[in-house]
Amino acid sequence: xxxxxxxxxxxxxxxxxxxxxxxxxxxxxxxxxxxxxxxxxxxxxxxxxxxxxxxxxxxxxxxxxxxxxxxxxxxxxxxxxxxxxxxxxxxxxxxxxxxxxxxxxxxxxxxxxxxxxxxxxxxxxxxxxxxxxxxxxxxxxxxxxxxxxxxxxxxxxxxxxxxxxxxxxx
Amino acid sequence: xxxxxxxxxxxxxxxxxxxxxxxxxxxxxxxxxxxxxxxxxxxxxxxxxxxxxxxxxxxxxxxxxxxxxxxxxxxxxxxxxxxxxxxxxxxxxxxxxxxxxxxxxxxxxxxxxxxxxxxxxxxxxxxxxxxxxxxxxxxxxxxxxxxxxxxxxxxxxxxxxxxx
Numbered sequence: 001x002x003x004x005x006x007x008x009x010x011x012x013x014x015x016x017x018x019x020x021x022x023x024x025x026x027x028x029x030x031x032x033x034x035x036x037x038x039x040x041x042x043x044x045x046x047x048x049x050x051x052x053x054x055x056x057x058x059x060x061x062x063x064x065x066x067x068x069x070x071x072x073x074x075x076x077x078x079x080x081x082x083x084x085x086x087x088x089x090x091x092x093x094x095x096x097x098x099x100x101x102x103x104x105x106x107x108x109x110x111x112x113x114x115x116x117x118x119x120x121x122x123x124x125x126x127x128x129x130x131x132x133x134x135x136x137x138x139x140x141x142x143x144x145x146x147x148x149x150x151x152x153x154x155x156x157x158x159x160x161x162x163x164x165x166x167x168x169x170x
Numbered sequence: 171x172x173x174x175x176x177x178x179x180x181x182x183x184x185x186x187x188x189x190x191x192x193x194x195x196x197x198x199x200x201x202x203x204x205x206x207x208x209x210x211x212x213x214x215x216x217x218x219x220x221x222x223x224x225x226x227x228x229x230x231x232x233x234x235x236x237x238x239x240x241x242x243x244x245x246x247x248x249x250x251x252x253x254x255x256x257x258x259x260x261x262x263x264x265x266x267x268x269x270x271x272x273x274x275x276x277x278x279x280x281x282x283x284x285x286x287x288x289x290x291x292x293x294x295x296x297x298x299x300x301x302x303x304x305x306x307x308x309x310x311x312x313x314x315x316x317x318x319x320x321x322x323x324x325x326x327x328x329x330x331x332x333x334x
Contacts, residue, residue, distance in 0.1 A: 003173075004173065004176055005174070031327070032205065065264065065292050066241075067241045067289075067290065067292070067295045068239060068241070068295065069238065069296075069297075070239075071244075076237070076239075076244035076246075077239070077244055078240055078242060078243055078244045078295075079239075079241060079242075080241040080242075104267070104269065106207040107207055107325060112265060113265055114265075115207060115266060115267050115289065115291065116267070116289070117267050117269065133239070133287070133289075133295045133296075133297055134289070134295060135266070135267070135288075135289030135290050135295040136291050137264055137265060137291035168177065169180040169325075170177050170180055
């Protein structure tokens with residue numbers, strides 16, 4: 001029987017860090033994609049950074065729609081920022097602490113616009129930490145063949161990593 | 171080696187419909203995950219789900235607590251003693267995702283808890299926990315709408331997850 005849940009690739013940021021990292025040449029042979037990631041930013045003088053994922057090298061703002069819900073331990077908020085899916089620790093966060101990211105992308109290889117779901121956490125054992133849910137839509141009929149992680153303020157530090165899984169519905 | 175994560179059934183709608191059922195669900199898994207992706211047809215729809223054993227429970231035996239964000243404000247609420255535990259609405263032009271996790275769905279000792287996530291990039295993002303007050307094993311799941319339909323092309327896939 002074909003494997004339903006299969007690891008496609010793992011990428012890990014090496015020494016020196018990286019401004020972006022991700023996956024290319026994603027095969028169209030699965031139904032859905034799942035990404036589990038662990039990331040940290042070198043954003044200076046800040047315990048929190050934020051970032052997003054873009055597809056097929058498309059960074060056009062008008063092609064992304066987002067609804068985001070997050071809480072920081074004292075309040076909850078909602079917003080629609082096109083290039084913000086997740087939060088992660090910055091340089092002044094508790095050492096050795098990485099944020100967790102979960103991306104689910106159903107029907108990624110089809111000809112409809114691509115919806116996706118993001119859960120992220122950035123617990124820091126400090127006064128501010130963020131739990132976040134994001135609903136995303138990439139308005140493109142193209143199959144997703146590449147996925148890029150990006151940050152809005154810093155770069156990814158060494159040991160940031162992500163694993164891409166393919167899920168088959170039959 | 172037994173498969174841990176296994177597709178049980180999948181439906182891709184060939185035409186708009188107001189109801190999708192999964193029946194005869196095997197009790198051999200530990201948890202279930204239902205993944206729904208698509209659009210509404212005929213106007214914004216307002217989906218809900220029900221479960222059952224042998225037949226769908228249409229009684230007021232469900233409750234839920236939710237948190238949601240619509241892009242400008244966040245809110246939380248709950249519904250008690252409802253017969254239609256709701257899911258965030260689907261739109262006609264912007265695709266949405268719903269995932270429902272059914273933990274320990276086949277046991278006959280406890281009430282059944284479901285974790286629901288809805289992601290609608292053009293309307294809202296929501297997380298909720300839903301309780302079905304029955305100790306019966308779940309072997310049927312129904313997705314339905316109170317108005318309009320699920321659009322053609324919408325997909326519904328049920329996966330089983332086995333513990334070691």
